[in-house]
Amino acid sequence: MRIGLNLVRFVPGDMGGMETYFRNLLGHLQQLDQANDYWLLCDERYAGSFELQNSSFRLKPWNYTRPSWRWFARGVLRNALGVDILRPAFNRLELDLVHHPFSFLNPTGTRIPSVLTFHDAQHEFFPEFFSPFDLRQRRQFYRRSAEEATRIIAISAHVKADLVERYGISPDKIDVVHNGCSPAYRIIADAAALETLRRRCGLDRPFLYYPAATWPHKNHQTLLAALKLLRERHGFDGQLVLTGIAKQSQGAIEAEIARLGLSDAVRILGYLPYEDLPGLYNLARLLVFPSRFEGFGIPLVEAMASGCPVACSSATSIPEVVGEAGLFFDPDSAEEMAEKVWRLWTDEGLRGDLRARGLRRAGLFGLDSMAQGTLRVYEKAAGRAHDD
Numbered sequence: 001m002r003i004g005l006n007l008v009r010f011v012p013g014d015m016g017g018m019e020t021y022f023r024n025l026l027g028h029l030q031q032l033d034q035a036n037d038y039w040l041l042c043d044e045r046y047a048g049s050f051e052l053q054n055s056s057f058r059l060k061p062w063n064y065t066r067p068s069w070r071w072f073a074r075g076v077l078r079n080a081l082g083v084d085i086l087r088p089a090f091n092r093l094e095l096d097l098v099h100h101p102f103s104f105l106n107p108t109g110t111r112i113p114s115v116l117t118f119h120d121a122q123h124e125f126f127p128e129f130f131s132p133f134d135l136r137q138r139r140q141f142y143r144r145s146a147e148e149a150t151r152i153i154a155i156s157a158h159v160k161a162d163l164v165e166r167y168g169i170s171p172d173k174i175d176v177v178h179n180g181c182s183p184a185y186r187i188i189a190d191a192a193a194l195e196t197l198r199r200r201c202g203l204d205r206p207f208l209y210y211p212a213a214t215w216p217h218k219n220h221q222t223l224l225a226a227l228k229l230l231r232e233r234h235g236f237d238g239q240l241v242l243t244g245i246a247k248q249s250q251g252a253i254e255a256e257i258a259r260l261g262l263s264d265a266v267r268i269l270g271y272l273p274y275e276d277l278p279g280l281y282n283l284a285r286l287l288v289f290p291s292r293f294e295g296f297g298i299p300l301v302e303a304m305a306s307g308c309p310v311a312c313s314s315a316t317s318i319p320e321v322v323g324e325a326g327l328f329f330d331p332d333s334a335e336e337m338a339e340k341v342w343r344l345w346t347d348e349g350l351r352g353d354l355r356a357r358g359l360r361r362a363g364l365f366g367l368d369s370m371a372q373g374t375l376r377v378y379e380k381a382a383g384r385a386h387d388d
Contacts, residue, residue, distance in 0.1 A: 001035075001382055004098040007042035008062055008086070008106050012049045013271060015102070016213045016245060017179075017298050018119055021155070022101050024180050028371040030054035036378075039095065062089075084109070097382050099374075104138075104145040115374075115381045116149035118142075120295030121162045122217060129216040131248070143167045151381040153177045153374065155296040158317035175377050178321075179296045180370030181362060184275070185305040188282045197279040201269055207239040208341065209284035209308070211277065211299050212291065214250040219290040219313070221249075221256055225334035226290075226341060228260045234342050236265075240288075243269045243280065281306035286344050286351065289313060292331045297321050301365045304358030309351040311337075311344045321365075325357035 005026070012019065029038070030053055037056045042049075044061035052059070086107040090098070093112070100106060101117045123130050123138040130138065146152060146167050152174045154160035160176050163169040188194060198204075208227075212218040220242070230236035240262075257266050272280075281287070287303035289312035300321050303310050312318050313331035322328075327350070329340040344350055 001096040001378065002037045002039065002094065003378060004039045004041050004060075004093060004095045004112070006098050006100045006106060007040055007046075009102055010042055010046060010049075012046055014245060016215075017296070018102050020298055021117070021119070021179055024182055024367055025101070025370060025374060026050065026057075027182075028180065028367040029374070030057055032368065032371045033375060039093070041093075041098075097378055099378070100145070100149070104141040105148060106141075108141070108144055108148055113150040113381045113383070114148070115151050115153060115377055116145055117153040117155065118146060118159055118163060118295075119155055120159060120293065121166055122293045122295075124162070124166050126217055126293060149173075151175065151377050153377055155179050156317040156320055158320055159295045175373065175380070177370055177373035177377065178365055179298050179301070180367035181298065181301040181305050181365050182367065185278050185281065185302040185362075187307040187359075188279060194279055194283055197276060198283055201241075201276075201280070202267065203239070203241065203283060205237065205239045206285045207241045207267070207283075208286060208288045208345075209241050209243075209280055209303075210288050210290070211243045211280070211302075212289075213245040214247045214253055216249050217291060217293040218244075218249070219292045219331055220253045222331065222334050222337065223288065223290045224253070224256050224260055224262060224266070226337035227262060227265060229334060229338040230342055231262075231265065233338070236342070236345070238265075238285070238345070240266045241269060241280070241284070242266065243272050243277070245271050277302065278306055281308040284308050286311055286341070288337075288341055289318070290329075290331050290337060291315065291318070294318055294321075300326070301362050305362035307355050307359060309344055309354040310358060311341050323357075323361050325354055325361040327354065 039058055039060045040050060041060050041062055047059050047061050084107045087109050090110045095112050097113050099115045103119045105114060123135055127135055146163055146169050154174050154176050157176050160174045163174055164171050227240050257263055281303050286309045289300060291313050292315055294317045297318050304325055310322060310326035312322055312326045314328040315331050327340045327344050329336045
């Protein structure tokens with residue numbers, strides 16, 4: 001087969017977990033698949049963002065990403081006339097299949113069989129977390145894309161259930177293929193390398209770790225309220241370390257840190273290179289993950305694979321991913337969050353138990369399983385295999 005990987009909307013460093021998902025998938029498909037040919041349909045500015053080691057994977061640069069004249073012309077014609085100039089461009093491609101990895105078909109209405117990776121329908125539950133533009137885009141394209149796609153990859157059973165319940169998609173059309181975790185996330189024995197990272201990041205105290213872009217659903221503000229309780233009630237003298245892309249809640253989070261008097265207890269490191277993240281999981285005493293909504297939650301697996309104990313929200317897909325390897329709390333209760341974090345922070349035996357459970361659990365989410373599952377969906381979409 002000749003398979004197109006649709007990266008028209010790909011912007012490196014700005015997509016959070018979806019970027020991690022795609023990079024992991026691309027890397028492992030190159031190792032696993034020697035039978036098919038792939039075209040990466042990407043913006044010419046970002047063509048150098050992909051490490052290609054398999055000669056069957058080739059770049060086909062486009063220029064439909066903001067800002068560009070094609071992006072502008074496409075938007076004007078779509079809004080004024082309902083005409084998408086990208087659709088005939090896609091239809092001219094000699095492809096057997098296009099994989100759209102970022103939750104919606106872009107463009108819709110093509111003749112080529114399609115696989116859609118659907119990450120979440122968060123806007124159906126928390127519309128207030130989105131700007132008017134983003135909410136309009138999601139409402140315009142997500143349901144239509146799910147209805148039109150030949151096959152859908154749901155990254156969790158939770159996402160599949162939302163597609164069935166909210167959009168009325170047949171469950172027979174949806175395959176659950178869990179996200180895979182890079183083998184870079186592991187227990188690191190190199191104490192000197194870890195100490196170098198600790199000094200470079202200015203981490204001079206034991207710390208809780210939360211890697212998350214500052215989107216509203218990531219729930220940083222309830223975490224800060226829990227941190228305040230930990231300090232007032234238990235004399236917590238560790239740090240909370242935050243990493244991730246600065247998004248729309250960044251200013252509010254920084255203001256809340258100052259308002260609560262937590263400036264000396266919170267260290268914001270921002271967006272870090274991927275190669276630093278395994279070390280941070282190894283250095284942390286525990287991962288705290290208070291998110292209100294996740295389609296999957298890859299940091300949970302990264303932490304477990306790195307031997308970092310997990311205290312996490314009980315919402316959406318998170319229990320599906322963590323299983324019995326974490327300590328759960330209500331993400332809307334700062335009291336319960338503080339209680340569970342303090343228990344794990346102070347109980348070395350519990351941390352050891354969850355560390356062992358987490359290492360076993362992380363083994364369920366390998367890149368090989370994700371890539372093989374994706375290839376099976378490609379075969380189904382192209383009509384070359386029967387449904388399981």
